[in-house]
Amino acid sequence: MGNLIDLRDNVKGQIEAAKGNGHIPAPAVTKWLQEFEDVKNDVISIGTSVKKVEHIPGPTIEGQTTASRNLMKVLNLLNDDSVNRIGVWGMGGVGKTTLVKNLNNKLETATSTEPFSIIIWATVSKDWDLKRVQTQLLERLNLAVKAGESMESTASRLHRRLEKERFLLILDDVWEAIDLDYLGVPQSEPLMRCKIILTSQSLDVCRKITTDKEVKVDVLDEEQSWQLFTQNAGKVASLEHIKPIATEVCKECCGLTLALIIVGASMRGKTAEALWKDALNALQMAVPHTKGIEDKVYRPLKWSYDSLYFQGMDIKSCFLYCSLYPEDFSIGVRELVQCWIAEGLVDKLRNYEDSINRGIALVENLKDSCLLENGFFKDTVKMHDVVRDVSIWIACCSSRDESFVQVGVGLDQMPDIEFSKSVKRVSFMDNRIKWLPNFLIECPKVSSLLLQGNLPLEIVPEGFLLGFPALQVLNLSETGIHTLPLSLLDLQESPGSSPTKIRYGEFNESAAVRSIRNSPLETYRKSGYIPTAMNQEEGTVGSCSFVENASSSEHRGEIEEIVELATSRPALVPCSCIVPNLQIVKLKNLPNLTALSEQPESWQHLEQLEVVNYNRIKKLPFTTQNANTMKEIRGELQWWDQLEWDDEDTKSSLQQYFIPL
Structure with a gap:
């Protein structure tokens, strides 16, 4: 190295002399000098003592069973x-950073760090900057x-x-995929024994960085939550x-580590019952109790919300829609999606x-973004309580x-308040509302009104819905509602408003069947209950006799989707209708229905059929000619096995689409 330094000094002397004579040094010479300085600094940094692990202050997880596991x-x-890349993921405030801090500090012991020559920590954050992350790495390695x-x-x-190290790189708080080559991190090979750990609120981010294994950090249970809370309070x-x-x-x-620490600390020493x-x-009430709650719990979760993106769709509004449901409520995924479609939040595809x-x-x-989680029942989701509070806040x-x-x-x-026009x-x-006001409540922009679960409610006054x-x-x-008000049909005539189409309606059997069965199709088609070629939504009706009545009208060719939902009434007559554009039929709890149709041509475009509690139906109106459009048949296995077929070819062609319930 000494000879190289002498050579460097000699070259510098010649350059100075040349400049004195009016000459300019060649670019190759200047580049050589710069590369020499880089190599010299690298050699010096390698020779300089760099601690294998730098202790990072933070709360301990000692005694916390889940975190220790x-x-x-x-x-x-x-x-x-x-395994070369490990993703640690979970919702904001659940304790991911605390976990990897404890990991880093545990690796201070010589035996723990034996596979690695150095442990490097870098915080990325949401509004990350590549140069800032590179600077953290340079400083950790004692590079200029x-x-x-x-x-x-x-x-x-x-x-x-x-390349000269067997390193462990910990990247904390990663919000989007990082190009490790662009950052300057060698792509690890098995023989190098180099590894990368990243923490993120999104499983999708872990996947984009091609992690080999992911570890999800969940909330604490009740006992551990109380232990951590009292440590801080x-x-x-x-x-x-x-x-x-x-x-x-x-x-x-709700078991969120960060919330327990912040709330507990904010209540420390407060003995007045009123303050608690x-x-x-x-x-x-989903209101941040302290600025610490807002800054360190609500805002990190809001960052997850802010970073949401899904194929250009309005995923943020879809997320906020979930807060309309009660705390810990298991939301049916299909029902939720139907509401999104009705609101125009999900693209209407062909x-x-x-x-x-x-x-x-x-x-x-x-x-995957930890903003929804599996519900208590199959095909349901729910919001974590704190996530729901944040969504209401947003x-x-x-x-x-x-x-x-x-x-x-x-x-x-209903509370006697004036709703904001926005x-x-x-x-x-899920309240105990007994009555609704029989006067106009101006809600010009309200697109969803959820009143389910109010068992004492028996009447919807005529004037109430005109305000929506x-x-x-x-x-x-x-x-307890028995009939729907006629004002439901007059909404499109409200002064100064565009025509209303209620695209998703869910009602009691009595309200849906009685009102729809006794009304002409054209009226309901205009109001949006029955989908048409112009309003291709999923409607809710009460009995198969209605389908027959609908098909006999002049609009039968426009109907595309009719859903039979939850009615204990028997169908008065079996369907013998022709509805050529019908695509989806769901039939539930009509035990006296014996046939769907006598004419196979009734189902020229049917794609999905769901049959529940229809054990008396022995035959489906399909032939080899009209069965080729079918994509899914759902029903009980016993019902499927006892069906009668005109020929085995039809049964064989449909068997692949049957899904037992």
Whole structure:
């Protein structure tokens, strides 16, 4: 190295002499000098003592069973030669950063770090900058940070240095895919024993960075939550007059590590019962109790919301829609998607089921982002309580998705308030509302009105719905309502409003069947209950006799989708209609129905058929000629096995589409 330095000094002397004579040094000479300085700095940094691990301050997970178990999972993966990239993911505030900080600090022991020559930590963050991350790596490796150096040149220096190391790189808080080559990180080979750990709120980000294994960090259970909460709140949480309230405050944190720490610390030393009750009320109302809650819990989760993207669709509004349902409520995925379609949040594709599938893919995207999770029942989803609080908080501040939500709070009547003219969605689910106001409540932009679960409600006054000219989704199921008001048909005539089409309606059997059965098709076609070629939505009707009546009208060729839902009434007559464009039929709880149709040509474009509790139907109106459009048949296996067929070819061609319920 000494000879090279002498050579460098000699070249510099010649350059200075040449400049004195008016000469300019050749670019190759200047480049050689720069490369020499880079190599010299690298050699010096390698020779300089660099700690294998730098301790990172943070809360310990000692005594936390779930977190300790996750830590052991990651440690085991570090010892697995087939795993080079590990993704640690979970919703904001659940403890991902705390987990990897504890991992980093645990690796301070010599035996733990044996496979690695250095552990490198870099924080990426949402509004990340490649240069800033490179600077963190340079400083950790004792490499010079050069002002004005291009990112490409920095990446080259980092790559040369890291090639000489068996490193573990921890990238914390990653929000989008990172090009590791562009960053300057060598692509690890098995013999190098180099590994990368990243933390992210999104499983999709982990997949894009091609992680080999993912470890999901879940919320703490009730016992561990209380333990962490009291560690931060102190002995005051266990005082006799405080503990019952403190227990409820702890539950409102829903097992989120960050929320438990922040809320607990904010209540430390507060012995006044009123202060604890105020905190509990604020948490239950989805209002940030302290600035720390807003900044460190709500805002990180809002960042997840802000970064949502799915094929150009309005996934953010779809997410906010879920907050209309009660806390811990299992939402049927298909019902949710139908509401999204009705609101225009999911693209209307040529085939209705394609739109449903697009919506289901969107649900999966929200689950991968930790903003939705599996519900308690099959094919359902729910929101984590804190995520729901955040979504309500966002919706209340949104000019486009403003919502009014009072669900499950025991209301016996609608509150006497004046709705904001900008409110888009209203939900009074699962209350005890007995009556609705019989006067005009101006809600010009409300597109969804959810009133299901109000069992004492028996009447919808004529004047009530006239205040909702933009209504697209109306749910009156699980109420005592017997008939639908005629004003439902007059919504399109509201002064100054465009025609209304209620695209998704869910009603009691009595309301749906009685009203629809006794009304002419044209009236309901205009109001949007029955889909047409212009309004190809999924309608809800009550009995097969209605399908027959509809098909006999002049509009039978326009009907594309009719869904039979939940009625205990027997069909008066079997369907013998011809509805050539019908694509989807769902038949539930009509035990006396014995046949769908006597004419196979009735089902020229049918793609989906679902039959539940129809054990008396012995024959389907299909032949080898009209069975080629079918894509799915759902029903009980016993029902399918006892069906009668005109020929075995038809049965064989349809067998592949049968899905037992």
